[in-house]
Amino acid sequence: MKFRGKITDIACLNHFTTFSRILKSAVCLNEADPLCSGVVTTISKLTKTCVLRLTPDHLFFILPGKVTNGGVGMWCQLLQANFFQEYQMEGVTSEVQEICLEVSPEPWSRALKTVQSAKSVKLKLTRKHCACLTVAAELPTLSSVGRVVTHDVPVDVIPRRLWQEFQEVGVPDFDVSVYLPPLKTMKSVVDRMKNLSNFLVMEANLNGDMNLKIQTDLVSVTTHFKDLGNPAGGDVSSQDGGPSQSRDPEVMAEVTVDIRKLQQFLMGQQVNPSKALCNIVHQNVVHLVLLHEDVSLQYFIPAVA
Structure with a gap:
């Protein structure tokens, strides 16, 4: 060697x-x-x-x-x-x-x-x-x-x-794939939400909409991102398949995640990606992908039970 x-x-x-x-x-x-x-x-x-x-x-x-x-x-x-x-x-x-x-x-x-x-x-x-x-x-x-x-x-x-x-982690067929909003903007939102709850709901649909939601006994807060766009199958790396063509584009796929794990992804990204994608397997896992000409970074956040 x-x-x-x-x-x-x-x-x-x-x-x-x-x-x-x-x-x-x-x-x-x-x-x-x-x-x-x-x-x-x-x-x-x-x-x-x-x-x-x-x-x-x-x-x-x-x-x-x-x-x-x-x-x-x-x-x-x-x-x-x-x-x-x-x-x-x-x-x-x-x-x-x-x-x-x-x-x-x-x-x-x-x-x-x-x-x-x-x-x-x-x-x-x-x-x-x-x-x-x-x-x-x-x-x-x-x-x-x-x-x-x-x-x-x-x-x-x-x-x-x-x-x-x-070996590279296989990604199950996801329900929704959507481009992420500007990561600095998303980070600012998540930083504020972290003060309200330990958990965050990420949801998106095939119309290019994404919501970040905090729901507790005392407060309910939602940030909406519109018209983000949905990647074509060729834009997404390392998946076995894409969303079903029969899926209602208005229906949200959602995952509840540990907000700190999402915050760390947003704070730590230094790759300056040309593309940033989010794949969601409903109530199962969030698969975040940063693509650059010389770097590919995949990050998996499991759902909170």
């Missing part, structure tokens, strides 16, 4: 650093503390580790939450050619060109802080006292002597027998 990558383009460095922030917050949100300041993410109440899956063409950041058991899941896919100017990897065997690593988010994030001011960054799978993902950042200097900061981030190599747990 071998992995080595190098990033020299500043824009690519900054873009790649986004994902280290996502990973760091996965740790913070497992603590009993409130939201960690400065760095926020789409991920809430997940394990303190994530899976980094490497293939010749892609990198995947995976948080394999058990949606059927109330956990949040995330699948983030990056095309390596859009980030790395040099990229070499050899899988576990010549026939299986993949590597799966379990990474602790917090040290990964600390190591990649040097990325923001670095001239280049090298990532390499090494063997020190244990398996490590070594991050070597070449920093700018006023002298002719180069300055390199190296961090060794311990990782666990995941055996092949467990790989089936880290």
Whole structure:
């Protein structure tokens, strides 16, 4: 097994650093503390580790939450050619060109802080006292002597027998698919609603309407979004099928979700997507999809029983 990558383009460095922030917050949100300041993410109440899956063409950041058991899941896919100017990897065997690593988010994030001011960054799978993902950042200097900061981030190599747990999550046939409103606007609404209830009803229909609702014994609040549009089947990734053509376009499909999990998605999105979609399986799951030219991020929020 071998992995080595190098990033020299500043824009690519900054873009790649986004994902280290996502990973760091996965740790913070497992603590009993409130939201960690400065760095926020789409991920809430997940394990303190994530899976980094490497293939010749892609990198995947995976948080394999058990949606059927109330956990949040995330699948983030990056095309390596859009980030790395040099990229070499050899899988576990010549026939299986993949590597799966379990990474602790917090040290990964600390190591990649040097990325923001670095001239280049090298990532390499090494063997020190244990398996490590070594991050070597070449920093700018006023002298002719180069300055390199190296961090060794311990990782666990995941055996092949467990790989089936880290495959892309299949999405059941959804009842409604709708484009999301501007995410900043949606975030502002959800932030206010969070002060009123721990739960939020998301509902949408095939006319491109979406409602966000809070209902308690003391208050009922609804925010309406109109004419959002409904994606064609080709616009939506990773589903087995789309809404039934016989479905009444006025009828809402709805899911009650933990409002904090939705808030974390909205606070943590840093992908600047070209498309943002919401698929709803009635009273079952919300499947949020952010699409960008070099990033695909899927986020699953289960219904609250």
